Amino acid sequence: MKILTVIKIGGNIIDRPDELEVFLEKFEKIDGPKILVHGGGVLASEMADKLGIKTKMHQGRRITDLETLKLVSMVYAGWINKSIVAKLQKIGCNSIGLSGADADCVPAVRRSPVPVDFGYVGDVDPHQINTGFLLSMLGKGITPVFCAITHDRNGSILNTNADTMASSIAIALSRDYYTRLIYCFEKQGVLSNPDDEESIIPLITRVSYESIKASGVVRDGMIPKMDNAFFAIDNGVSEVFIKHASNLGNNKGTVLK
Amino acid sequence: MKILTVIKIGGNIIDRPDELEVFLEKFEKIDGPKILVHGGGVLASEMADKLGIKTKMHQGRRITDLETLKLVSMVYAGWINKSIVAKLQKIGCNSIGLSGADADCVPAVRRSPVPVDFGYVGDVDPHQINTGFLLSMLGKGITPVFCAITHDRNGSILNTNADTMASSIAIALSRDYYTRLIYCFEKQGVLSNPDDEESIIPLITRVSYESIKASGVVRDGMIPKMDNAFFAIDNGVSEVFIKHASNLGNNKGTVLK
Numbered sequence: 001m002k003i004l005t006v007i008k009i010g011g012n013i014i015d016r017p018d019e020l021e022v023f024l025e026k027f028e029k030i031d032g033p034k035i036l037v038h039g040g041g042v043l044a045s046e047m048a049d050k051l052g053i054k055t056k057m058h059q060g061r062r063i064t065d066l067e068t069l070k071l072v073s074m075v076y077a078g079w080i081n082k083s084i085v086a087k088l089q090k091i092g093c094n095s096i097g098l099s100g101a102d103a104d105c106v107p108a109v110r111r112s113p114v115p116v117d118f119g120y121v122g123d124v125d126p127h128q129i130n131t132g133f134l135l136s137m138l139g140k141g142i143t144p145v146f147c148a149i150t151h152d153r154n155g156s157i158l159n160t161n162a163d164t165m166a167s168s169i170a171i172a173l174s175r176d177y178y179t180r181l182i183y184c185f186e187k188q189g190v191l192s193n194p195d196d197e198e199s200i201i202p203l204i205t206r207v208s209y210e211s212i213k214a215s216g217v218v219r220d221g222m223i224p225k226m227d228n229a230f231f232a233i234d235n236g237v238s239e240v241f242i243k244h245a246s247n248l249g250n251n252k253g254t255v256l257k
Numbered sequence: 258m259k260i261l262t263v264i265k266i267g268g269n270i271i272d273r274p275d276e277l278e279v280f281l282e283k284f285e286k287i288d289g290p291k292i293l294v295h296g297g298g299v300l301a302s303e304m305a306d307k308l309g310i311k312t313k314m315h316q317g318r319r320i321t322d323l324e325t326l327k328l329v330s331m332v333y334a335g336w337i338n339k340s341i342v343a344k345l346q347k348i349g350c351n352s353i354g355l356s357g358a359d360a361d362c363v364p365a366v367r368r369s370p371v372p373v374d375f376g377y378v379g380d381v382d383p384h385q386i387n388t389g390f391l392l393s394m395l396g397k398g399i400t401p402v403f404c405a406i407t408h409d410r411n412g413s414i415l416n417t418n419a420d421t422m423a424s425s426i427a428i429a430l431s432r433d434y435y436t437r438l439i440y441c442f443e444k445q446g447v448l449s450n451p452d453d454e455e456s457i458i459p460l461i462t463r464v465s466y467e468s469i470k471a472s473g474v475v476r477d478g479m480i481p482k483m484d485n486a487f488f489a490i491d492n493g494v495s496e497v498f499i500k501h502a503s504n505l506g507n508n509k510g511t512v513l514k
Contacts, residue, residue, distance in 0.1 A: 052307075075331060077339050078331035078335025078338075079331045079335070082414050085359055089410060089412075094361055096359045097358070101342045102352075103399055142390075153346060154347055157343045
């Protein structure tokens with residue numbers, strides 16, 4: 001079975017043009033079919049500030065009202081997505097920028113307004129993903145570059161969590177490929193001591209994950225990322241990596257399997 | 258030869274959600290392969306005002322500095338493009354939102370800074386358009402929806418005139434299709450009396466165009482549109498229509514051939 005690599009990058013690297021360029025060069029060098037999923041960055045918050053759009057939160061999670069939806073679609077699907085595609089074209093990686101609405105790639109279901117209305121937020125069912133279109137792109141040697149915007153098939157775009165977008169796409173394609181999912185973020189991996197970047201836990205299995213969670217050493221933000229990772233593994237993805245973007249192409253980081 | 262319809266809509270219809278919806282329903286009903294190219298709308302100007310980005314002009318033409326490029330890519334490639342795609346998906350038209358950078362569809366050359374530096378503005382050579390990718394989309398029954406953003410193959414996106422984008426795409430595909438190009442705008446067609454919406458000139462040929470231009474009855478803004486139209490006809494496009502968006506699907510308007 002051919003290997004497919006699905007990589008998610010977050011806002012921290014998008015905000016640093018030099019690091020992004022180095023990352024994209026490493027990304028281009030990955031052999032075989034690959035898909036990039038990108039998050040946001042400070043631009044969305046900066047724009048929100050300038051436009052006077054207030055960030056509404058509920059228990060640490062953003063509420064996407066219509067103004068926020070417009071803003072994130074502009075920043076994510078517009079400037080960031082097209083900038084990344086243009087940079088990849090420059091270095092010989094023929095890529096195509098996509099939202100989930102394009103070619104109906106990634107439909108989503110608007111999250112129920114009960115008990116909390118998160119607004120225009122979409123949850124993705126990996127089984128609804130249009131793998132036919134993605135397989136045809138990959139077959140032509142074209143690299144999809146996704147922003148985390150989906151649609152409800154009822155005329156509205158939706159804001160979706162980028163980690164979930166990446167894991168859903170990886171799951172959907174795991175019937176056709178040996179699929180590796182790589183979460184690039186600002187830390188060296190899952191750390192046993194959050195203050196020590198060298199305390200990388202090299203391997204986490206489902207069993208060790210339970211004890212890691214119980215021990216409380218892993219920071220709050222890592223829990224949903226690891227939950228996503230194990231959900232992907234339980235649903236067909238072969239390996240998940242959590243690592244620093246600068247270590248793409250080497251073995252440094254955490255493997256979950 | 259199969260008929261391909263390339264339609265360009267401007268900002269005036271994008272700014273009116275009800276009219277846009279009616280237009281998209283008519284667009285969906287067009288038989289055979291089709292491509293939509295959209296312009297901007299007031300959102301870009303509104304956003305520029307709110308963000309304090311000043312519009313720089315030279316002899317009536319906009320200069321695209323980096324801040325303006327960011328803004329237009331956000332508004333055109335982000336919100337407007339993805340909103341249109343989501344609306345088309347709802348009514349059963351499987352569409353894909355594209356900029357010229359995506360799959361290297363429409364590369365452009367940054368306009369020379371001499372004698373006037375228009376900034377990040379790209380001019381398109383129809384012969385450089387990646388028709389292979391567009392033909393494969395059309396062959397799958399997927400409708401491309403283009404914003405007028407291109408790229409320079411050197412890492413930068415560029416702002417491009419939407420009328421030119423539409424005519425260039427129509428020209429490029431005219432070797433494979435009998436190509437009809439339709440410019441939808443806010444008037445009923447080319448008018449012999451600008452104040453009388455019923456004074457539509459039904460047919461303009463290359464010969465009658467010269468006399469119309471010489472007579473001065475046609476308003477300034479129409480001249481580049483008609484120049485674009487005849488450039489398209491001289492380069493393979495079979496027919497060009499200039500008409501009101503509400504008349505898509507009927508014969509009202511001006512035909513150039």
